[in-house]
Amino acid sequence: MSTFYLILGVILLLSSIALIVLLGDLPNYRGTILHKLNQLLVDRVAHKITLQFTTLDKRFFNGYLSSDESLRRLGWIAGWIIPVFYLAVFSRCLAFFFQYTYPQILKLSSEVNWTLRYWIFILPPILLNYGSFFLAVLSDPGYMLESIDKEHVNISKIQSEFPYDDLIFFKVDCSTCKFVKPARSKHCSNCDKCVLMFDHHCIWLNNDVAYYTYRWFLLFLFSTCFIFLYGGYLSYYSLKLEIQISKDIPKTITAAPLLLKYWRLIKNTTFANEISGILLLLCMFLFPAVSFFLGETLWSVYLGVTTNETAKWDYINLLVQNEMLYEFIPRNGDANVFLILNTRLPNGTIQFIKLEDRKPFNNDTGGHLRRIKNWDDMNNVYDMGFWKNLHQRLFPKKLF
């Protein structure tokens, strides 16, 4: 097998695995083929490997490698594998581009001022990509525990930025951190910390996408999309110039039909063309994947939800569809309470449990009940409209 097919195969395999691992575990993809493949890969394959590992460890190292301390260290190393691997592959591809594809364009194209293009469309997106990547990986996403110890932290200020809606967020303590969790925050099981406005734990970045890292994550996605789009175009452009202008390309290639012409050019001519071909294919495969991810992220900004909240809203939606969600409006002016229809007794009375803690609800204050029939009966207090939602993510307030 030639090196070309080997590289292509490895790229396709790794990109597919990355896509399955990254997207498959997100709540939006529950029940889809991506989620099933994720379960297969992460749960079954990883589980089998772990079992084998523990058995061998017991036999040869007396269980030292699978002790809690070693596993914690192993987990730490494993977390960094993907970001480091991404950085290495991305940088190597860029180096290839500047070594082979870009000089080819400079040599053959007489079209425009390529120095100007370099300073506008090539260098700034690359710098932005590296910058946002490092900031997204290394920034504190909004860890509560470390900040809460500081004396100047004002919990009421945090809670006024993130009020409880008593529908998907309630004033409850984190069972691990032992303090009141602000609305929209979540205890990340990977980081073992409560994080402000938690979206998801990103294994690509080995960090949480949350209140203070959302901006870097969005910038990173934007610049990555642009690089794949423009880089793909430039790789194609360099191949096109070869076919149209270069005198060294044999007639059997230039006279072939469209796709075959490019395929033969990539496969049978110079190493530079082979590199441009690989870069083009890589961009063609990765651009749709990353832009889809960016689209999803912007869509959740538009809806005013985080990835973490999507599952909560799905549950609320399920209750509404099954005609089980009610709102109790007390007569004495207390806050409204959301209830779940629990049972209908034979004598016709209906029992409710509170949405907040699933405890039985007793109506001793008086008031009236209304069934939530659709989305219009509820209010997503966290949705302030697309631009304000985006502003909140791009310019988080200093709360710590």
Ligand SMILES: [Zn+2]
């Ligand atoms: Zn995390």
Ligand SMILES: [Zn+2]
């Ligand atoms: Zn916590």
